[in-house]
Amino acid sequence: MLRVENLSKEFPVEFDVFGRPVKFLRAVQDVSFTVEENTVFSIVGESGSGKSTIARILCGIHKPTTGSIQFMGTPLKGSGHREIQMVFQDPDSSLDPRKTVLFSIEEGLRIHRIGNKEERRRLVIETLKAVGLTEDVLSKYPHQLSGGQKQRVAIARCLVLKPKLLILDEPTSALDVSVQAQILNLLMELKREFSLTYILITHDLKIVYHLSDYTMVMYLGQIMEMGQTERIIQEPMHPYTKALVAAIPAVGTDNLKDFSLKGEIPSPLNPPKGCPFKTRCDFAFEKCNERPPLTDFRGRKVRCHLYTEV
Amino acid sequence: MNPLLLVEDLAVEFKTRLGKFYVPDGVTFSVFEGECVGLVGESGSGKSVTALAIMGLLPKNARVARGRILFDGVDITSGNDHPRGKKMSMVFQNPLNSLNPNMKIGQQLCEVLEENFKMSKEEARKRVIETMTKLGIPEAEKMLERYPFEYSGGMRQRAMIAMAMLCEPKLLIADEPTTALDVTIQAQIMRLFKQLKSSSRTSILFISHDLSVVSQIADRIIVMYAGKICEISPVKQLFEDPLHPYTQGLIASVPDLKKKGSKLRSIEGNVPSLLDPPTGCRFHPRCNKKLEICTQHEPDEVQMKDRIVKCWLYEKAGI
Numbered sequence: 001m002l003r004v005e006n007l008s009k010e011f012p013v014e015f016d017v018f019g020r021p022v023k024f025l026r027a028v029q030d031v032s033f034t035v036e037e038n039t040v041f042s043i044v045g046e047s048g049s050g051k052s053t054i055a056r057i058l059c060g061i062h063k064p065t066t067g068s069i070q071f072m073g074t075p076l077k078g079s080g081h082r083e084i085q086m087v088f089q090d091p092d093s094s095l096d097p098r099k100t101v102l103f104s105i106e107e108g109l110r111i112h113r114i115g116n117k118e119e120r121r122r123l124v125i126e127t128l129k130a131v132g133l134t135e136d137v138l139s140k141y142p143h144q145l146s147g148g149q150k151q152r153v154a155i156a157r158c159l160v161l162k163p164k165l166l167i168l169d170e171p172t173s174a175l176d177v178s179v180q181a182q183i184l185n186l187l188m189e190l191k192r193e194f195s196l197t198y199i200l201i202t203h204d205l206k207i208v209y210h211l212s213d214y215t216m217v218m219y220l221g222q223i224m225e226m227g228q229t230e231r232i233i234q235e236p237m238h239p240y241t242k243a244l245v246a247a248i249p250a251v252g253t254d255n256l257k258d259f260s261l262k263g264e265i266p267s268p269l270n271p272p273k274g275c276p277f278k279t280r281c282d283f284a285f286e287k288c289n290e291r292p293p294l295t296d297f298r299g300r301k302v303r304c305h306l307y308t309e310v
Numbered sequence: 311m312n313p314l315l316l317v318e319d320l321a322v323e324f325k326t327r328l329g330k331f332y333v334p335d336g337v338t339f340s341v342f343e344g345e346c347v348g349l350v351g352e353s354g355s356g357k358s359v360t361a362l363a364i365m366g367l368l369p370k371n372a373r374v375a376r377g378r379i380l381f382d383g384v385d386i387t388s389g390n391d392h393p394r395g396k397k398m399s400m401v402f403q404n405p406l407n408s409l410n411p412n413m414k415i416g417q418q419l420c421e422v423l424e425e426n427f428k429m430s431k432e433e434a435r436k437r438v439i440e441t442m443t444k445l446g447i448p449e450a451e452k453m454l455e456r457y458p459f460e461y462s463g464g465m466r467q468r469a470m471i472a473m474a475m476l477c478e479p480k481l482l483i484a485d486e487p488t489t490a491l492d493v494t495i496q497a498q499i500m501r502l503f504k505q506l507k508s509s510s511r512t513s514i515l516f517i518s519h520d521l522s523v524v525s526q527i528a529d530r531i532i533v534m535y536a537g538k539i540c541e542i543s544p545v546k547q548l549f550e551d552p553l554h555p556y557t558q559g560l561i562a563s564v565p566d567l568k569k570k571g572s573k574l575r576s577i578e579g580n581v582p583s584l585l586d587p588p589t590g591c592r593f594h595p596r597c598n599k600k601l602e603i604c605t606q607h608e609p610d611e612v613q614m615k616d617r618i619v620k621c622w623l624y625e626k627a628g629i
Contacts, residue, residue, distance in 0.1 A: 178560060184576075210565035250525070250567075251561060
């Protein structure tokens with residue numbers, strides 16, 4: 001359904017006296033992946049990994065520096081595709097505080113010139129029901145709603161346009177624990193009902209494991225490991241994925257006491273040469289000064305010299 | 311044994327344009343020496359306000375309306391002659407908001423000792439370097455000369471913890487200290503807290519919305535909801551056999567690595583507004599086990615061995 005090839009994005013960060021860029025931040029480097037219809041594809045990573053940049057490129061907020069994106073067989077150009085919609089992390093900043101729920105949800109329909117006033121209203125009400133809200137929120141403003149309700153409105157805003165692909169950028173991190181579960185359940189129901197495809201961007205591996213079919217682990221703009229979610233979490237291969245899985249705090253046991261990863265995430269402005277993870281890796285050896293290729297290894301892709309030898 | 315910290319029937323009143331409300335509203339708990347107590351709750355549960363009240367740092371529109379706070383046998387409710395910075399210190403969620411961006415880290419840390427303990431500059435510097443090294447800040451001497459923006463997120467939080475530990479406090483309050491951090495850094499900081507706990511006699515009050523983070527370190531956990539305490543229990547029992555329906559719901563709503571793709575058990579409804587809290591038990595509108603009495607009367611504390619639960623299910627059973 002979605003095929004991304006050799007995607008790279010560089011942001012200019014320093015300019016010379018003539019305003020020409022002299023230094024670049026390589027936010028995303030050589031990323032290729034495909035997303036199948038009706039699946040959930042997760043992008044996992046910490047800050048600076050480039051996961052949000054990919055999301056923004058996919059919905060046209062940023063232009064890629066190089067690389068191509070094919071959506072349903074045709075190249076993706078420009079922005080504002082009705083069939084690709086994005087749900088943001090914090091509904092407080094993605095919903096206009098001065099507009100009613102009706103206005104916010106209807107906005108997309110107006111922009112895409114769908115239906116007349118009554119039809120649009122009917123569509124909005126239908127969508128509200130699908131996300132578990134009732135008609136009486138139509139004339140309310142965001143501040144009158146709870147966090148969970150606001151995120152439901154944000155989802156309805158996307159859903160009303162009948163998209164095929166939803167990009168979920170940390171959809172539950174701003175919510176309370178008890179409400180988070182409601183929203184995750186809702187997302188799974190909506191996926192079945194409207195046969196949606198999701199790209200889920202998060203740092204929370206518990207949610208990734210729960211929802212997604214495929215997972216791509218990123219570190220400083222590069223893919224570290226990619227494959228089926230279950231296998232990646234149950235038997236991670238890349239030392240970074242191993243550390244990520246080991247860092248998941250379990251409920252009811254103190255499993256982090258043996259966590260041993262040292263050091264900090266290097267600045268993406270000045271990433272290590274060769275393998276980006278080598279500065280924190282327990283297994284780093286001489287060869288890690290060269291950039292490892294993304295190799296196929298037992299049905300998944302890993303970027304690590306440990307797996308190129310074999 | 312007398313507790314180090316005793317909070318008795320504490321209620322904090324907030325005055326806003328929309329009216330008065332109380333959060334927390336009558337909470338009672340204690341923290342013993344060398345113990346780590348976890349305080350868990352969602353937004354609006356009153357966990358942070360409780361911490362601020364103990365620290366004597368309530369915002370201007372709030373005041374302690376009822377109850378008292380005893381620290382080391384002394385009543386500190388009024389906030390006069392408060393032991394913060396000497397016997398008690400706090401680590402906040404976002405270190406960028408709690409560090410002065412215009413001052414070198416070293417200056418900010420040394421100041422604590424110079425002001426509170428009247429130490430000389432050299433002495434203070436020596437102690438700061440010692441503490442920073444102990445907390446895993448590499449090349450502490452060099453790092454002293456840097457500004458907060460030159461530190462990474464994890465290092466900043468380490469510096470904050472160092473600042474809090476400089477006075478060798480009897481009580482350390484940590485309010486969501488890992489929420490703003492990346493996962494691998496969170497794991498490192500949690501390990502650090504764990505080391506602190508085993509290497510010093512400092513008691514820790516660890517506040518978080520995340521049950522899994524709290525279960526890494528706490529000996530006992532207090533679960534709060536809408537300004538009231540639901541349950542207080544040693545960690546192990548809390549997760550093996552949660553008593554209060556809210557605790558049960560909270561634990562069940564965390565996705566785990568065993569059941570994949572199944573529907574998560576969620577708690578229906580939303581956190582209530584504190585301006586107009588539900589009558590009776592505050593959790594009853596969302597509770598799946600509610601009785602008739604829950605809507606009218608607030609349950610009393612029921613003591614069950616070393617656990618406390620506030621729920622009519624147990625009161626009725628007469629345990």
